[in-house]
Amino acid sequence: MDSDLENETPLAGQARDTERGIKNSERKISRRKCEAAGVQTPWLALAARPVNWKCIAESARVSEHSATGVAGAKPRGLIPQASKPAMNLTTTYLGLKLRTPLVPGASPLSEDLDSLRRMEDAGASAVVFHSLFEEQIRGEDGTLLRHHTQGEASRAEVSGYFPKAGEFHYGPQRYLENLVKAKQALGIPIIASLNGTTFGGWTMFAREIEKAGADALELNIYSIPTDPDLSADDIENGYLTILASLKAQVKIPIALKLSPFFTNFARFARQLDQHGADGLVLFNRFYQPDIDLEKREVSPTIKLSTPDALRLPLRWIAMLHGRVRASLAATSGIHSGGDVLKMLMAGADVTMLCSVLLRRGLGQIGVIEREMGEWLEAHGYDSLAPIKGCLSQQNCPDAGAFERAQYMRALAVERAIEPEQ
Numbered sequence: 001m002d003s004d005l006e007n008e009t010p011l012a013g014q015a016r017d018t019e020r021g022i023k024n025s026e027r028k029i030s031r032r033k034c035e036a037a038g039v040q041t042p043w044l045a046l047a048a049r050p051v052n053w054k055c056i057a058e059s060a061r062v063s064e065h066s067a068t069g070v071a072g073a074k075p076r077g078l079i080p081q082a083s084k085p086a087m088n089l090t091t092t093y094l095g096l097k098l099r100t101p102l103v104p105g106a107s108p109l110s111e112d113l114d115s116l117r118r119m120e121d122a123g124a125s126a127v128v129f130h131s132l133f134e135e136q137i138r139g140e141d142g143t144l145l146r147h148h149t150q151g152e153a154s155r156a157e158v159s160g161y162f163p164k165a166g167e168f169h170y171g172p173q174r175y176l177e178n179l180v181k182a183k184q185a186l187g188i189p190i191i192a193s194l195n196g197t198t199f200g201g202w203t204m205f206a207r208e209i210e211k212a213g214a215d216a217l218e219l220n221i222y223s224i225p226t227d228p229d230l231s232a233d234d235i236e237n238g239y240l241t242i243l244a245s246l247k248a249q250v251k252i253p254i255a256l257k258l259s260p261f262f263t264n265f266a267r268f269a270r271q272l273d274q275h276g277a278d279g280l281v282l283f284n285r286f287y288q289p290d291i292d293l294e295k296r297e298v299s300p301t302i303k304l305s306t307p308d309a310l311r312l313p314l315r316w317i318a319m320l321h322g323r324v325r326a327s328l329a330a331t332s333g334i335h336s337g338g339d340v341l342k343m344l345m346a347g348a349d350v351t352m353l354c355s356v357l358l359r360r361g362l363g364q365i366g367v368i369e370r371e372m373g374e375w376l377e378a379h380g381y382d383s384l385a386p387i388k389g390c391l392s393q394q395n396c397p398d399a400g401a402f403e404r405a406q407y408m409r410a411l412a413v414e415r416a417i418e419p420e421q
């Protein structure tokens with residue numbers, strides 16, 4: 001277990017459900033890091049599930065959902081305690097009408113059917129399934145893991161949550177089986193996640209994912225170009241080609257999960273939009289390599305985020321809102337109801353939660369929903385519509401606020417801060 005994560009154990013006295021969530025998450029991270037795959041995911045029998053949410057008559061849930069037409073209307077007879085019928089938190093992402101903008105992002109949490117159910121019970125409005133990697137689809141045929149043969153910098157960078165050759169939990173077939181089981185068990189939409197970097201036959205697997213019942217597909221292109229001969233155009237065209245080939249395979253919506261590191265991100269986002277990306281997920285959080293002084297080794301670590309990480313996606317979502325047709329999902333550093341509201345004001349359609357759930361447990365989804373509801377109520381709102389994009393660059397009274405012009409002001413403020421003694 002990484003010491004960073006060990007330090008992040010929950011406070012004593014948290015609700016039992018939350019505590020179980022933390023243990024579950026830690027177990028999975030530990031499993032992923034230490035055993036590096038190989039372990040069978042414990043997909044529990046559908047019936048063997050402890051009910052830890054207030055049980056509302058099944059008909060109540062059915063009528064609630066059928067009245068709103070909200071995705072996730074499969075009648076399981078439970079609604080999260082946090083939901084307040086008076087507050088309308090609905091949003092639309094990738095054409096899916098969701099009960100709230102709270103969507104657990106791709107992580108090992110979705111490898112386990114029990115966790116998935118608990119996320120739904122805690123109020124998740126949809127969930128991004130953990131990633132299936134290009135290399136898993138290609139198989140062990142010698143074309144494995146281009147990342148791992150590219151160079152030291154690249155290798156250190158990817159080895160955080162990205163498996164090495166032979167480290168995968170299971171193959172594509174299991175991924176599909178798990179997807180089918182999750183679809184049967186949950187009422188909320190499931191967004192499958194593919195992780196790849198090169199154009200090739202592996203993209204045809206998207207068809208199987210669609211057939212397995214995924215409601216949408218998120219493509220995480222996680223590549224760190226280290227070849228100095230590659231131009232920005234080469235790199236961007238590579239992304240567009242993968243997108244085009246996936247679009248040719250499936251009808252379900254496709255979102256791209258991106259890094260912020262492009263020469264002109266606004267232009268590239270528009271290009272993806274024009275090439276049919278249904279959503280943009282901003283941003284992939286990079287797992288930076290560190291150096292272990294004693295061992296004189298590069299040591300990749302997975303650090304869970306803090307809310308500071310939200311500033312980067314906040315800025316770019318604010319810049320893109322109203323300028324692209326694609327839905328916008330915010331990921332990185334979203335830990336509280338306030339963080340979600342900020343992202344919505346910038347123009348996000350949904351917010352994806354990861355570190356906060358790994359650190360504090362799945363019950364945090366309900367806490368965040370409650371925080372949002374309380375803020376909205378206190379400020380006289382009864383839905384998200386009036387705040388959505390109200391502080392995007394287009395709508396912001398100070399349009400330069402998201403650009404470098406404000407840097408001068410920030411520096412001036414900085415100078416006024418007393419240095420620590």
Ligand SMILES: Cc1cc2nc3c(=O)[nH]c(=O)nc-3n(C[C@H](O)[C@H](O)[C@H](O)COP(=O)(O)O)c2cc1C
Nearest residue numbers: 105106107131161220285305331332333353354355
């Ligand atoms: C342990 C862990 C595993 C992750 N696995 C994946 C993955 O398989 N696919 C993916 O696209 N993102 C993955 N991510 C990235 C998260 O989905 C998320 O985008 C990122 O952590 C930023 O959100 P956060 O600040 O809430 O953690 C992972 C993150 C963590 C911490």
